[in-house]
Amino acid sequence: MTQAQVQEKANIPAEIEEPGIRKWWEYFTFNTDHKVIGIQYLVSTFIFYCIGGVMADLVRTELRTPEVDFVTPEVYNSLFTLHATIMIFLWIVPAGAGFTNYVLPLMIGAKDMAFPRLNALAFWIIPPAGLMLIASLVVGDAPDAGWTSYPPLSLVTGQVGEGIWIMSVLLLGTSSILGAINFIVTLLKMRAPGIGFHQLPLFCWAAFATSALVLLSTPVLAAGLILLAFDLLAGTTFFNPTGGGDPVVYQHMFWFYSHPAVYIMILPFFGVISEVIPVHSRKPIFGYKAIAYSSLAISFLGLIVWAHHMFTSGIPGWLRMFFMITTMIIAVPTGIKIFSWLGTLWGGKLHLERPALLFAIGFVGTFVIGGISGVMLAAVPFDIHVHDTYFVVAHLHYVLFGGSVLGIYAAFYHWFPKMTGRMLNEFWGQVHFAFTIIGLNMTFLPMHKLGMMGMNRRIAQYDPQFTFLNEICTYGSYILAVSTFPFIINVIWSWMYGPKAGNNPWNALTLEWMTASPPAFENFDKPPVLATGPYDYGLENAREGVPLSDAEPILSAGTNSVLRANPDEPYPAIAAETDER
């Protein structure tokens, strides 16, 4: 019997005729089922991604030539401001929350989130906030001070657009705080019996680390934005130098959130990769504890590095050194993760035909470039040269696109069968992957050189000597735009007509696969039981002479020894809560 069979036998999956939600319109209602909310998050954030992506291509079209010939400079500035705001606050951050919503309760054997109504509220804040932001482009006074919105520029560029931007980002921040509270309480209080922290799938660790960061840092952004709104609308001078205010204070408050925000955007997908790689390469995750604790380490260090965004603004010399060192240290836990994933792939049986694994490998391969350029940026003397140039734009896209977005795609391909009960087409997934990787590197690789040679960021016109590399970037971005079509069509078609997936198409071991696809309301028809660890692949065909392994002691103790929970124990005490609903 394989480990997957062992685990499935312990949890004979629910046999439900029409599992999950029954009617398509339930996705448009104030549903409190975490699975419905998860899909609401994912679909709406993907729509925002497409809008942000169109803006990116407009930006790139303008940059195809050195002259300003496609849009006016004002519109150009609004485009990249909205592009960045949408990508960050309406795509990556909420998409992470969407996956967490869907799989976290399933992974820990809970019936739902701890606060289902709060959960629905957290989601329903997002669409109006996003629509408001995009509408500002149509009413003709779009925000155009960059997604960082530094005063005094943001105070002199137009009150309406800037006011809308502040309001919208405040709402989105509120939404992520509400989500984070829910994730933390759910993780702490609603685990099924027998699931200690060390039996949690790594995605849950990542979700925990992310939520902690959200709770600690988002309120500071809110405070900064509220003060900025006072300056903008009420004429105070917290940040306005004309009245003695200090614009640099805003930068501190802004980056105290927005640096952690990049970890809020990447940690969940570190978690995803730690789920996808073991399943599809049929090997236990290498260094479970190292990966788990490195998430927490990143989360903690993430809070004390913000001023590396301000090396050239107004911080004293010695302080630059402090932030350089804390930033450099983050490379260590990040390196641990990368090497552990490589260790997991090593010696596996890689199902390379599956897009989920392809995207996960693509993630490791591209993210590492962003990570390396990140260490370079931490070195103060070099950062002074390349800060606010295309080198930074390249770095950030290698992390956010080559990291987060590839991670999102890996997660989509991995959990789609669970969410919809149907399989995605593998061939079109491979096409999607190929186009994405080519487009991604073609768009962003040349930007490194552009930045170092002297192209500053956020400009609509540039020195003609940079034309050639910019053309490559622009054509790359068109390839990226094209790359989403196979995905979109694949998802829509497969959702309606794809082959039935069954409960556990990947033979995975984590609990979300131990129930119907899609899972019924309240997830499991009886309390789930852990018969194996989350990553015990291959234990039954362990050969002698296993290299590098402490696998033997686990084997000799018998597969079920550590983790088997007592199935007769009562289901976690959420009965009262669910009765209420």
Added chain:
Amino acid sequence: MKIPSSIWTLLIGILLTLVSLWYGQNHDLLPKAASDEASLVDGLFNTMMTVSVGIFLVVEGVLIYTIIKYRRRAGDDKDGLPVHGNVPLEILWTAIPAIIVIGISVYSFDVYNEMGGFNPHAVHEAPMTPQAMKMPGAAIAATLTDTPASTKPNLNQEKSDEAMQDPATAAVRNADQIPQKQNAPGVGSVAPTIGPTPDKEGKPPALTVNVTGLQYAWIFTYPETSVTSGELHVPVGREVQINMTANDVIHAFWVPEFRLKQDAIPGRQSEIRFTPSKEGTYALICAELCGPYHGAMRSQVVVEKPETFAAWMKEQQVASNETLNQAIAVNPAELSPADFLAPHTHNMGIQPEILHQIHN
């Protein structure tokens, strides 16, 4: 014959090292270095590039190797080996990045110090310089310290005041004056600084230039001669100190060939000191988003022989006053942005057509 894997590892290791070393020196990714500071930064960058190429090749190499070697063969439905971890290996790959980043940190620290960046001395010596006291709006500062007020005029402030007479600046600034604070930790403000290099510490710079950024131009004043100019001229091989501030929004002073960048922040003064080392004309670029025409905010730095510089200075002493008068005589509020920008942009490689396109 089967070659043992340790030999393979050794060979691959040597090859990787050679490739990394070669690329680290021959990447051609930076423009030429034209200041003493730039050569230091380039040394650091080349080292980081060498290490980075090594890490990059190792990671991508392992990925490609696993993809080829460990892909699932058709019909093989077994699982891989159940390897959960390996403590010595995990310690090793924690230690390697740790050692690398410590190395890079120490090297960066050293370069930064050589450039004159790590200059705690200045902060201790001047907890609050007199300018802070004399500035409008600095009344709070007066109650916080008993440092006597200086009699030296704040030239940068004067320059700002002058530029503020310009209605175009006033329109975007929407106020009449921005109080300037320099090095006033008492009120939470420290001038961001790249100071003198350690060997020049305590000595005054050979040349001081005050720089004011405003949408969308740079104004340079030479306090010793009161010359005002739209482009920066400096003699080669002499240490220059730039005192900068901004009139309206944040701008950033960047000369890629000098590898130096510093924000010019309204309400604060920042300073950088550097020594240009190669004659030539370099682009001076505003690197901080400062409005729609941010991309057009460029000027140039001319590094020339001391004699040529002296001659230029003489010429300017006569000419600059005239230009300034002219500039104030036309009311920029009535000009289109293209015309307003024209005097600032005509000789910095931006074609008038571009400017026209900007405003269509």
